[in-house]
Amino acid sequence: MRKEIPLKGRSWSELEPEMETMTAGDIDWRHGRSPMYVFYTTDEVYDVARNAYMKYFTENGLGNAKAFIGIGQMEREVIEMGLSLFNAPENATGSMTTGGTESLLLAIKSCRDWTRANRPSVVKPNIVAPMSTHPAFDKAADLMDLEIRRVPLRPDHRADAKAMDAAIDDQTMMIVGAAPCFPHGVIDPIEELSEVAVKRDLWLHVDACVGGYISPFAKRLGYDIPVFDFSLPGVRSISADLHKFGHCPKPASTVFYRDTSYHDFQKFDHAEWSGGRMITQTYVGTRPGGAIAAAWAVMNNLGIEGYEEIASRMLKMAHQYKDDINAIDGLKVVGDPHITIVAYESVDPAVDIAQVAESMRSKGWLIGMSRLPVAIITMMSLLHEPVRAEYIADLKDSVDSVRATGNKAAGSSVNTNYS
Ligand SMILES: Cc1ncc(COP(=O)(O)O)c(C=O)c1O
Structure with missing residues (x-):
C-alpha cells in the first residue's frame, strides 16, 4: 500500500530510532567501506562544518543580495579564496553552486550563450572532450541540445590534445580537460589543451571538480601536479567542488570565469510572468544558506x-x-x-x-x-x-580465491553503476 502522510505526527524521540533502523543496512562509510560519495576529513573539521551549517540551516542563499547579506558576504569570500587559489586574473569572478554537475551546467550554458552572442555562425554547437569526461557534460548536452565529441585517450589515459585538435570544427564552442578525470584520477595535459584553445580561439573549461581543492596543496608539497589553472591563457572557466576535497559539507561547489564578461552569460533574468522580475546567478532557486556558511567556516578553519x-x-x-x-x-x-x-x-x-x-x-x-x-x-x-x-x-x-576457483569471466557481469 502506498505510504501516506500520517494523520498524527510523532516526536523526534520516536522518529530517530526508526530512522536509525531504516539506515542500519547502509554502507558503513565511517569505516571506509564506501569508495566515493563521502569525504570525511577530521573530527575538528566535521564539528566546524556541522556547527556552521546548523547555525545557518534556515537561511536561503536565494536571498543573499537582499535578506541574508552576511551569508552573501561569506559566499563572495568563498569565491575570492577560490579565485586566488587558481591564480585568476583581476577581472575574474565566479559563483557558488550546489555541486559539480551544476557548476559544469553553468559553465557550458555561459559558453553557449557567449558563443551565440559572439560567434553567430555557430548554429549546431559541439564540445570536444576526452573519453574520460564526466557524464555531467552529456547531461548538459541533453538539456541544451549540444553535441559532445568524445575523443580517445593517450595510452597513459590522459587527454590526447592532438586528437582533440583534429576533432574540432567550425561548430566547436568548447574544449575540455579534467584535473583529474574521475575514471583514472589523472590530470589531463591542460597546458597542451590551452595551446590548442589559444591557437583556435576556443573556450577551454577545466573540470577540477574532484581535484580543485587538493591539487594546488599537493603541488606546494612538491608532488608532481601538472599546471591546470588560470595561469594558462587558454583556460576560460574552471569548476571545483568544495564538497569533495574542499572538505566542506554538501551541496557546495564553485565555478570560476577568467573574465566577468563570460560570467554575465550565466545569469538568468526573467520578468514576463505574473510575479516580479526574477534574477538568479545559478540554475537553482532556493539554495541552502548552511552550505555556504559551512564552506566559509571550513576554509577559514583549515587555512x-x-x-x-x-x-x-x-x-x-x-x-x-x-x-x-x-x-x-x-x-x-x-x-x-x-x-x-x-x-x-x-x-x-x-x-x-x-x-x-x-x-x-x-x-x-x-x-x-x-x-x-x-x-x-x-x-x-x-x-x-x-x-x-x-x-x-x-x-x-x-x-587468490578468484584465481583458485578459475576464471569464469564469460558468465560474469560487470556492474559499473555508481548511482
Ligand atoms: C570529474 C568530475 N566532474 C564532475 C562531477 C560531478 O560532481 P557532482 O556529483 O558533485 O555533481 C564528478 C563527480 O564525481 C567528477 O568526478
Whole structure:
C-alpha cells in the first residue's frame, strides 16, 4: 500500500530510532567501506562544518543580495579564496553552486550563450572532450541540445590534445580537460589543451571538480601536479567542488570565469510572468544558506596550512595504496594517478576483476567500477587511511580465491553503476 502522510505526527524521540533502523543496512562509510560519495576529513573539521551549517540551516542563499547579506558576504569570500587559489586574473569572478554537475551546467550554458552572442555562425554547437569526461557534460548536452565529441585517450589515459585538435570544427564552442578525470584520477595535459584553445580561439573549461581543492596543496608539497589553472591563457572557466576535497559539507561547489564578461552569460533574468522580475546567478532557486556558511567556516578553519596537512596525509596514503595494489600478483594500477583516485585492473587472464569486485562486496566493501578499462575505482578520503591493511588483505584474499576457483569471466557481469 502506498505510504501516506500520517494523520498524527510523532516526536523526534520516536522518529530517530526508526530512522536509525531504516539506515542500519547502509554502507558503513565511517569505516571506509564506501569508495566515493563521502569525504570525511577530521573530527575538528566535521564539528566546524556541522556547527556552521546548523547555525545557518534556515537561511536561503536565494536571498543573499537582499535578506541574508552576511551569508552573501561569506559566499563572495568563498569565491575570492577560490579565485586566488587558481591564480585568476583581476577581472575574474565566479559563483557558488550546489555541486559539480551544476557548476559544469553553468559553465557550458555561459559558453553557449557567449558563443551565440559572439560567434553567430555557430548554429549546431559541439564540445570536444576526452573519453574520460564526466557524464555531467552529456547531461548538459541533453538539456541544451549540444553535441559532445568524445575523443580517445593517450595510452597513459590522459587527454590526447592532438586528437582533440583534429576533432574540432567550425561548430566547436568548447574544449575540455579534467584535473583529474574521475575514471583514472589523472590530470589531463591542460597546458597542451590551452595551446590548442589559444591557437583556435576556443573556450577551454577545466573540470577540477574532484581535484580543485587538493591539487594546488599537493603541488606546494612538491608532488608532481601538472599546471591546470588560470595561469594558462587558454583556460576560460574552471569548476571545483568544495564538497569533495574542499572538505566542506554538501551541496557546495564553485565555478570560476577568467573574465566577468563570460560570467554575465550565466545569469538568468526573467520578468514576463505574473510575479516580479526574477534574477538568479545559478540554475537553482532556493539554495541552502548552511552550505555556504559551512564552506566559509571550513576554509577559514583549515587555512592553507590545514589544507596542506590533509593533502600530505592523503597523498601519502594514496601512494601506499598504489604500492600495495601493485604488489598483489595479477593487479596493476591504471595509469599514474595524480591525487587520491586510484583505479586498478587485472593483468592476469586467470583473475577476472569483476569477480574480485564481487568477492570484495561480499566482504562488506562497496565497489566502484570503470568500463574502459574494466577496473575497480576508489576515490579515497582520510576515511580510507585506517582501513588500508584490512582492505589490502581482503583484496589479496579475493584475488587468490578468484584465481583458485578459475576464471569464469564469460558468465560474469560487470556492474559499473555508481548511482
Ligand atoms: C570529474 C568530475 N566532474 C564532475 C562531477 C560531478 O560532481 P557532482 O556529483 O558533485 O555533481 C564528478 C563527480 O564525481 C567528477 O568526478
